Amino acid sequence: MVTHSDQRYIEALLLNDKQIVGEIYRRFAPGIKSHILKNRGTEDDAADIFQESLIDIYNQAKYKALKLTCPFEPFLLLICKRKWLNELKKRGHSPVTKSADDLSDWGEDVFAAAERLSHEEDRARIFLQQFERLGEKCREILRLSLSGDRQEKIAEALGVTYGYLRKKKSECMATLLSYIQAQKI
Amino acid sequence: MxxxxxxxxxxxxxxxxxxxxxxxxxxxxxxxxxxxxxxxxxxxxxxxxxxxLPSDEGAAALNATLKNLNKQHFSPPKVIPMTRWLSGVAAAVIIALSIYLLLPSNNLDSLGRTEMISTTERGSNTDTLLQQAAVFFNQQEFAKALPLLNKAVESDSSSQLALFYRGVTQWHTGANDAARQDLSHVYNSESLLRFEAAFYIALTYASEKNNPAAMEWLQKIPAGTPVSDRAKKLENKIK
Incomplete structure (x- = not known):
């Protein structure tokens, strides 16, 4: 698949290029604001949704080497709309306008790319939320164990044996896995 | 099977x-x-x-840019962005607050900006106190945050997060010696925040114009840590 020329917006987010990020706001924020205001939201909601969506895109670019094969505008709009729809569900509301109306203008590839990104970022968010439910000791052990440092060095720094560290790390990870599976993601 | x-x-x-x-x-x-x-x-x-899990300087910088642009393109401006998405999560799970710690107004402002994520879980006393302290941090009311952080440290003296942010708070309130004591503890604990702690110790010395001591602490920060770039900038500023 050929990378779309709008990949420059993705690069701008990665580099925190204020000029091009400003262009993203000028060009695309009004559309999102209008959609959210028409669907029971406020300006604050629109700002949050827009910001969170751009951070999701940044994360995918940084950790998943996101390559844009479609125009940026529908991609961003779909991510924002999906996010807002989820927020409305959390609040116990249903949307006023049908999101399916918006999708007809864009190809399935745009929809699939936006859906994939949203799905992966939702999962990552749940992983990190559940990680924070662990006790402090478990969090510290997992942070250190996943830091890339040698496990023997980490055990020494924590004042425990290598065998104990391995056992404790597996226990903490097992607890975290059970938390995540309980979320039925 | x-x-x-x-x-x-x-x-x-x-x-x-x-x-x-x-x-x-x-x-x-x-x-x-x-x-x-x-x-x-x-x-x-x-x-x-x-x-x-490692802190992401790039995301923090981008978030700061987005916050500024939000003010221009959406109104009224938000005080605490990025928290609403957690609003529907049940009480048993975390609440995260994005917080910017701003230095006292001096020429080190840009170097001291950092993002704090405070979490709470299972009703743990220390985490609840940290969460409350985080609200005051967010409002830059450091004098109000300090008593809560004192209680958090009393409640769990092994909490490197509480010690780190109490150290930074003490610096905001001008108590540099106390700040260095907490931050040194974090640095010596092998916590993941240890290099951030070394950086803030250097800042406490830099704000007192004690450049040799500041340099000594900056040299403890290796390349490739989340604060290495800022440490280099501070070093250049001192030189």
């Missing part, structure tokens, strides 16, 4: 099984889709944590 607990599955994925255990597990793995799904979930989880 044997049944496996989560720890066994994790030990397999982390290549910690004996040859015989691994062979048997892989035989079962081939015919048990639910076992394969669990291995896959664990690998995804581990990769995600490896990538996203």
């Amino acid at each position: 044997a049944t496996y607990d989560k720890e066994f599955i994790i030990r397999y994925a982390d290549d910690e099984l004996s040859e015989e255990e691994r062979r048997q597990f892989e035989t079962d793995l081939r015919i048990d889709p639910s076992l394969a799904a669990e291995v896959s979930l664990y690998r995804e989880l581990k990769t995600t944590l490896q990538q996203r």
Whole structure:
């Protein structure tokens, strides 16, 4: 698949290029604001949704080497709309306008790319939320164990044996896995 | 077919099984889709944590840019962005607050900006206090945050997070000696925040114009840490 020329917006987010990020706001924020205001939201909601969506895109670019094969505008709009729809569900509301109306203008590839990104970022968010439910000791052990440092060095720094560290790390990870599976993601 | 607990599955994925255990597990793995799904979930989880647990300076800088642009393009401006998405999460799970710690107004402002994520879980007393302190941080009311951080440290003296932010708060309130004491503790604890702590100790000295001491602490920060770039900038400023 050929990378779309709008990949420059993705690069701008990665580099925190204020000029091009400003262009993203000028060009695309009004559309999102209008959609959210028409669907029971406020300006604050629109700002949050827009910001969170751009951070999701940044994360995918940084950790998943996101390559844009479609125009940026529908991609961003779909991510924002999906996010807002989820927020409305959390609040116990249903949307006023049908999101399916918006999708007809864009190809399935745009929809699939936006859906994939949203799905992966939702999962990552749940992983990190559940990680924070662990006790402090478990969090510290997992942070250190996943830091890339040698496990023997980490055990020494924590004042425990290598065998104990391995056992404790597996226990903490097992607890975290059970938390995540309980979320039925 | 044997049944496996989560720890066994994790030990397999982390290549910690004996040859015989691994062979048997892989035989079962081939015919048990639910076992394969669990291995896959664990690998995804581990990769995600490896990538996203370390603090991300790039995301913090981008968030600052987005916050500014939000003020221009959406109104009224938000005080605490990025928290609303957690609003629907049940009480048992975390609340995260994005907080910017701003230095006192001096020429080190841009170097001292950092983002704090405070979390609470299971009603733990220390975490609740940290969460309350975080609200005052967010409002830059450091004098109000300090008593809460004192209580958080009293409640759990092993909490490196509480010690770190109390150290930074003390610096905001001008108590540099006390700040250095807490931050030194964090630095010596092998906490993941240790290099951030070294950086803030350097800042306390830099704000007192004690440049040799500041340099000494900056030299403790190796390349490749989340604060290495800022440490280099501070070093250049001092020089």
